Structure formats: structure tokens, C-alpha cells
Amino acid sequence: MEIEIKFNETFEAPMGSPRPRFRNTGRFVQTYMPTAYTNHKAYIQGQMPKLNLERALKIELDFYFPLLKS
Template identity: 80%
Template sequence: MEIEIKFNETFEAPMGSPRPRFSTKGRYAHTYMPTKYTEHKKYLQNQMPKLNLENALKIELEFYFSRRL
């Protein structure tokens, strides 16, 4: 099976996973991921087919980046 991920104007290229962010409210700490990253992750997840796998899955990824001059 071959799956091709499509990008658009909003999500132009693959994005690395940033570190979690922290905030405090009173005495409590709150951990969250940046909104731009979570939206990018949801966009990619929506393109993936729903597979009911019973065995291990091997994935090979190839990324092609255009060089801006």
C-alpha cells in the first residue's frame, strides 16, 4: 500500500514536533502543545486511512524539500 500526503497553502511542508509549553494558573501547572502543531497533526491524521492492523507495520518515509534561493 502506498499513501501520499498532500499539503496545501496552510500546511506547506512537514513540521517537526516542538517541545511542550507550560503555563501556571494559581498553584497548578498546565502542559500544552502549540496550536499550530496540533492543527497540523490533525490535518495529517485526517488524510490517513483507517486500518485495522493485526501485525506490525513497517514504514519508510521520503521527504523532498525545495531549496529556496
């Protein structure tokens, strides 16, 4: 099976996972991920088919990035 993930003008390329962020709320600390990352992750997840797997899955990823201009 081959799956191609399509990007658009909002999500132009794969995004690395940023570090989690922390904020104080009273006596507690909340951990959260940046909104841009969670939106990107939801966009990718929405393109993936729902698979009912009974065995291990091997995944090979190829990323192609354009060359930088400078």
C-alpha cells in the same frame, strides 16, 4: 500499500514537533502543544486511512524539501 500526504497553502510542508509549552494556573502547571502544531497534526491525521492492523507495521518516510534561496 502506498499513501501520499498532500499539503496545501496552509500546511506547505512537514513540520517538526516543537517542545511542549507550560503555563501556571494557580498551584498547578498545565502542559500544552502550540496550536499551529496541533492543527498540522490533525490535518495529517485526517488524510490517513483507518487500518485494522493485526501485525506490526513498517513505515518508510521520504521527505522532499525545496532548496533554500540563500
